[in-house]
Amino acid sequence: MVSQSELIREARENGMDLLPLDKDTYELFFGPQHMATENYSIILKMDGNRVVKAIANPGFLHRGFEKLAEYRPWHTNIALLLRVCVPEPDVPEVIYSMAVEEILGWEVPERAQWIRTTVLEMARVSAYLFWTMGMAFKLGVYTAGQWAAAYRERFMALFEQLTGARVYHIYTIPGGVRRDIPSDAWLRRLRDTVEYIKSKLPDFDEILFENYITHRRLEGIGVMDRKFALDEGVTGPNLRATGVPYDVRRVDPYLLYPELDFEVPVLKDGDALARVMVRRFEIEQDLYILEQLLDMGPPSGPYKVEDPRLKNLPRFKVPAGDAFAHVESTKGDFGAYVVSDGKNKPYRLQLRGPSISHGIRVIEQLLVGARIADVPVILVSLDNCPPDIDR
């Protein structure tokens, strides 16, 4: 067996530069295969245990969604865009549909709005559970991670009944939703799931969110202040953890949110712990919203607009114009800007992924000075979704 020092000697003889960059620092390639980075790569310059410099290196998931969308008819883009963010695939469907509807001047029926709001909130809870799983695994609280994965499974099953697919739903279309709620039994099952997960939140608190080790690991790490966060365009829970009550559902209301009662959790510290706790409080609020929606019940009526143009989808045309629509996703402000020139395909489409603002420059600045063991924790506390950045 060849020893490591022999391998290094051989590599040096072949001209590979394995030496430290200068006397005390060395380079560490973090990702894209590392579990904590989630298909994202960071080049770290290390001095012993500390990060001296970080360079974000995106692009490993780039599929050219925006360019591809210019070659596909309006409706088929739904099946493409939802692949942008895997934990929460309903958000790109909804924003794209909302932008297209704004250009068309369509009012979506009330039933479709109710279904969309419900689907978005279900997606939020399941995305937060997915994130809880990641956070728990990085902190070593594997039990909580496995619980979160198992509870998310219940939402996957509900989505399967509703849309026919577990992860990629292709459910929201311009004009409404693709099909109606399967039955009243589905609504009862959703209520049971919401109550069940609500009853399990104290267990998560005990084992993860109020855990002494969690607090010691997260406190005072990766601190952002309010001005820095606003300058860097950070949105969502990461911004709310710095004390700014910015929630798209409140500042630019859409769907049924103006009628719903919920709080926007805001914390002031701006460190990893505050970001984690904001998300913890968000889960509670989302479950509360789902309860209200279920109490309200789906309004009767059609679940999509009745328009003769929808009969022939490949030739379906959208008049010239442009529109921007955005919603609050678990990662932040997720927007779509759509330009139409009157043909049956988008002229230009740009997705505004929330992670593009906190996934490049913010990470590069927050990681400086952190210990190597804290790098995964900071990354997961920011909750960036690399496909958002690459698109």
Place this chain on the structure above:
Amino acid sequence: MTDYEALVAKILEKAPYAEGEVRRERRIEFRISPDRIRDFLKLLKDNGFELLLQITAVDWPDRGEIELIYQVFSITHRTHTFVRTAIPRDNSVVPTVMDIYPVAETYERDAHEFFQVVFEGNPKLEMPWILEEEDKEAGLSYRKDFDMLGYVKRKYKILDRFDEDKGTYVI
């Protein structure tokens, strides 16, 4: 409740070089020339338009210009703002705004890589963003005149299966 007409009028009063209008509730729009973009965004930033959400580039070959849309969200006024400017296609140079909104650096890198818009003063434009070097050599760009078919033909060497008469691939 924000009065959007009054808000636009207030901005236009301070920036007489711009044109502006209310598109609908919570959406306003301004059009300015590219040399005043920095002044205008500085003005917006000072007047409670905190978040730069994105910079979109749209290519219009028939008009011979690339349109840049700076999308700014104001938490104070609860308003989404489109700031539109158009630059010539063959000389697409515009000053950077990363000292006003630091996050613009990321969006400018994005627009530079896909549209070859040059943002003067942005030090990170030449850093690789998403595309590989070989993709850049192939001329991959989000501009409308990009020869997608030719690119596919070259990249995957399927020239022989391309029927020139029909203009499609024979599979």
